[in-house]
Structures are given as structure tokens and as C-alpha cells.
Amino acid sequence: MHIPSYKIIKEDDLLLQSSLHSCINTTSVSTTITDKQQDEQCHVRIESSSSILSGHFHAPQCRCSYTTLPLWKRYLIDFRMDMISFCLTYPIVAFFTLIALLNTARMRLINSHQQQHLDHLSLDEEITQDEMYYAERWGYGCQQHQVITRDGYILKMYRFYPQGQKYRKPVFLGHGLFQCSGAFVLNEKKSLVFALVDQGYDIWTGNNRAIGGLDHISLSPKDPCYWNWGLKELALQDFPAMLDHIRTTTGQERVAYIGHSQGNALVFIALSLQPELASKMSCFIALAPAVISGTLYFQFTPRPASTRLLSDWLEGWGKQGVCLYMTDRGNQIQESYDKIPLALIYGGEDYLVDGASFVRSFEGYDHHGLDINTRQLATSNQYQYNFSFPSLDLVHVERIPGYEHMDTIWAHDNHITTYPVIFNILNSARWQSNDVE
Structure with missing residues (x-):
């Protein structure tokens, strides 16, 4: 005698299936939802009862499209990404810029001291092959x-x-x-x-x-x-x-x-x-x-x-x-x-x-x-x-x-x-x- 599958589903599995019931209903009527509602819904794939029984159940996967978001949301996301990029790169650029400025200042100081030393020596040496x-x-x-x-x-x-x-x-x-x-x-x-x-x-x-x-x-x-x-x-x-x-x-x-x-x-x-x-x-x-x-x-x-x-x-x-x-x-x-x-x-x-x-x-x-x-x-x-x-x-x-x-x-x-x-x-x-x- 064939036993209906719902009679042998464990209690925990029933609770899990019950928690997904709303997503299943959403899937069945997805063709009647407006475009705005489609942007906010999740398409859920539910395994058959035999998959649940065998322990190979896969969690629901959501796929949300960036291009279908309202324009103001896309601007907001872009702005946040730009701010994150700026906050990460600015300290690095500032650090290397500071190093370059300090090195330039150091070289100018060294050159200044060398020039003062040369001026103090009053060098008047000629370049000649005459020993x-x-x-x-x-x-x-x-x-x-x-x-x-x-x-x-x-x-x-x-x-x-x-x-x-x-x-x-x-x-x-x-x-x-x-x-x-x-x-x-x-x-x-x-x-x-x-x-x-x-x-x-x-x-x-x-x-x-x-x-x-x-x-x-x-x-x-x-x-x-x-x-x-x-x-x-x-x-x-x-x-x-x-x-x-x-x-x-x-x-x-x-x-x-x-x-x-x-x-x-x-x-x-x-x-x-x-x-x-x-x-x-x-x-x-x-x-x-x-x-x-x-x-x-x-x-x-x-x-x-x-x-x-x-x-x-x-x-x-x-x-x-x-x-x-x-x-x-x-x-x-x-x-x-x-x-x-x-x-x-x-x-x-x-x-x-x-x-x-x-x-x-x-x-x-x-x-x-x-x-x-x-x-x-x-x-x-x-x-x-x-x-x-x-x-x-x-x-x-x-x-x-x-x-x-x-x-x-x-x-x-x-x-x-x-x-x-x-x-x-x-x-x-x-x-x-x-x-x-």
C-alpha cells in the first residue's frame, strides 16, 4: 500500500515547509504581480518532498536586479560606493603625497647646505689636463x-x-x-x-x-x-x-x-x-x-x-x-x-x-x-x-x-x-x- 508522503515527513521538516509556504504562494501568483512588486519579491525554488526526505534540501536563493531599481535608489547605491572608495583611497594617496613632499623638502635642505659649504670654500678650481x-x-x-x-x-x-x-x-x-x-x-x-x-x-x-x-x-x-x-x-x-x-x-x-x-x-x-x-x-x-x-x-x-x-x-x-x-x-x-x-x-x-x-x-x-x-x-x-x-x-x-x-x-x-x-x-x-x- 502506497503511503502518502506527507504522513512520513518529520516534524522538523513540516515546520520548515510551513515557513516556506508564503514564498510558495508568491511563486504561484508571480505572473499577476505588478512591476513594482516584482522588484521587491524573491523567486524561491522548492525541492520535491522526495528531496526533503533524502536530506538534500537547498535553501532559497534570491535574485534582485540592480537595473530594475528606481533611479533614486541607484543614485543612493552609487553614492555610497563612491564614498567607500574615497574613504579607502584618500588616506593612501595622502600618505604617499606627504612622503614625497617631505623627501623634496629634505633634498632642498641638503642642497642648500651643500651650496653654503661650496660658497664657504669659494671654489675656483679649473678643469684642466695640466698637472x-x-x-x-x-x-x-x-x-x-x-x-x-x-x-x-x-x-x-x-x-x-x-x-x-x-x-x-x-x-x-x-x-x-x-x-x-x-x-x-x-x-x-x-x-x-x-x-x-x-x-x-x-x-x-x-x-x-x-x-x-x-x-x-x-x-x-x-x-x-x-x-x-x-x-x-x-x-x-x-x-x-x-x-x-x-x-x-x-x-x-x-x-x-x-x-x-x-x-x-x-x-x-x-x-x-x-x-x-x-x-x-x-x-x-x-x-x-x-x-x-x-x-x-x-x-x-x-x-x-x-x-x-x-x-x-x-x-x-x-x-x-x-x-x-x-x-x-x-x-x-x-x-x-x-x-x-x-x-x-x-x-x-x-x-x-x-x-x-x-x-x-x-x-x-x-x-x-x-x-x-x-x-x-x-x-x-x-x-x-x-x-x-x-x-x-x-x-x-x-x-x-x-x-x-x-x-x-x-x-x-x-x-x-x-x-x-x-x-x-x-x-x-x-x-x-x-x-x-
Whole structure:
């Protein structure tokens, strides 16, 4: 016998169905309701009694249309939404606007203080390539000299000395690739040149061929033969010519040499090919020595260079990772030379040259700059670089954390980092053949 469904509906379900009775009636007569009433009603879908019995009853769903609302209600809703949006965005915009205004005010205040400082200094400095100007500006004497190489190039040198004082021990400073001797006078009163003069030294700065002038005894710079030179000519022609000029002019037997970057490379080449040149030097201080290449290839300022010179660097560093023209220990002639002290100073963040690897090429420095985990690998490859410098004795290595390639001559704190090391090496150098080390 079929039992009517209403007889088995639970009491709770009956109460629920009773609560929805009004919505059901509304649904049955929805076609007769006016448009205004339709805007306010809800269309309800009621499941069959079997759905209620099975427990799958779905609550009523209301669908109200915004477009059917009266115009004044729509204006009211839009106004409320605009107010909510304004209240949310205005504080954010106001905050960032205030930050921008405060930052602008801060920058104007800083600029005002800087301008007052500059006005107080009454700066009248000129921008010039004349190194004599900077010497005179800071109260030093300066002379310009010309040196002729064996192949006819006329080089420009500068001599710095304290006003009204006698000359003392000579020190020769050599610049890097795409640089000139002016690189050593750019730190104003704290420049390396002036710091050395204050220590009582007779300071000479040199310029390689085509730097500071294009003069030659017979060739014109328009002649391709004028540019037929490379790194080897700088090492075996320019460097010895300037070194001999200093010795002849000063009457001193030995000259201390301080180089930067390529200014070191050409001297290492010279001392590798002609170790006897060390007899004319009291010591060699290499700042950021450009012998083994790092991961960065070029940093430069616009100074002339020959195609052969650039080719030498690309052939050496680009293909081999080392500077060209230096002999190794396997080809070293067994001769005895008087050794001069060598100091290497490089920056911990210098990615143009690999100072640490160059230091490790010297005997006794196999583990320089290496941690415990990499020392075993270094030991198995400790003779990867076997440069031959029979007249050099590495006596000091200085690695300066945070320094990049130019920082060894341009950093604002050089008077704390590099200068004391330089002064100590110069004080212990051999200035005469009979000096005791």
C-alpha cells in the first residue's frame, strides 16, 4: 500500500515547509504581480518532498536586479560606493603625497647646505689636463720633462717637489691602460703624488707613448707606422727610457717604482725579459697588478691606444687569462740577480684583475686568499702560473676588503689603507747598491 508522503515527513521538516509556504504562494501568483512588486519579491525554488526526505534540501536563493531599481535608489547605491572608495583611497594617496613632499623638502635642505659649504670654500678650481696647475693649487713645485725613446717617441713626464726644498730620493709613478699620469693627482691634497712629496720624496709621473702628446722625432700620428707598437714596446722602450731619464737628471743610482694596473704589467714584462733592469730600481710597489685577468674586461677613460696594444691585451687576457710576453720558470736562465723588494696591493672587490691568483704564483704563497676547503685543490695546481721574476723578492701582500680596481689610487681613505704600506716599503728600500737591506 502506497503511503502518502506527507504522513512520513518529520516534524522538523513540516515546520520548515510551513515557513516556506508564503514564498510558495508568491511563486504561484508571480505572473499577476505588478512591476513594482516584482522588484521587491524573491523567486524561491522548492525541492520535491522526495528531496526533503533524502536530506538534500537547498535553501532559497534570491535574485534582485540592480537595473530594475528606481533611479533614486541607484543614485543612493552609487553614492555610497563612491564614498567607500574615497574613504579607502584618500588616506593612501595622502600618505604617499606627504612622503614625497617631505623627501623634496629634505633634498632642498641638503642642497642648500651643500651650496653654503661650496660658497664657504669659494671654489675656483679649473678643469684642466695640466698637472702643473694642480701642483701649484696645492702648494707644490712642478716641472715638465720630455724623454725620447730609442724608437723616437717623445714622452711627457712631470716632476713634483716641495716648494723651496731640495730634491730627495726619486719615486716613479706609472699609470694604467687608458689612463695618464694625471690619475695620481685627482684626490686633491690627499693625492698619492702630494702624499709622497710630503714624505720628502722626489716624485716623477710618466706618460706612455701617445699619452699626453703625439710627438715623435720623425713620424706623424697620421702615419700607420706611428701606431705600430704594443705592450712589449711599452715595457722595453718607454719604461727604461723614463727610468734612465730620472736617474740621469737626479744623479741617483736607484729609483723606486709604483705602478697601477697596466703600469705594473709593463714592468713585470720588463723584469721578466730583462731582469737586470732591477739594478736601477730600489723597490717595486704594484697597485692592482694587471697580470692575471679577472671576470671584468674593460674599465677605461678616453685615452689613445694602438690597435696592437689592445690586441695584446685581448690575445693575453681574452684567450689565455694572463698577460703576454712574460717568461716562466721552466725557461728561466740560471743566473743570479740582486733582488729588490716587491709589494702587491689589490682590492678584494677588484674583478678586472685577479690579484689573489697572481700572489699565489710566487713561491711560499700557494694558499694566499684561499679558505680551507679550496686549499687542497690549489695545492694540486699550485704551479698553474710559473712566472719568472728572478730579480724580485715578494715581501708584502695587502688585500683591501671592498676595494675595486681604481680604489687603490682614488679611494677617499687611501691615506689609511694603501699609503702607510707604501711608506713602509719605501723606507726599507735599497737606494744605493751598497745599502744593507
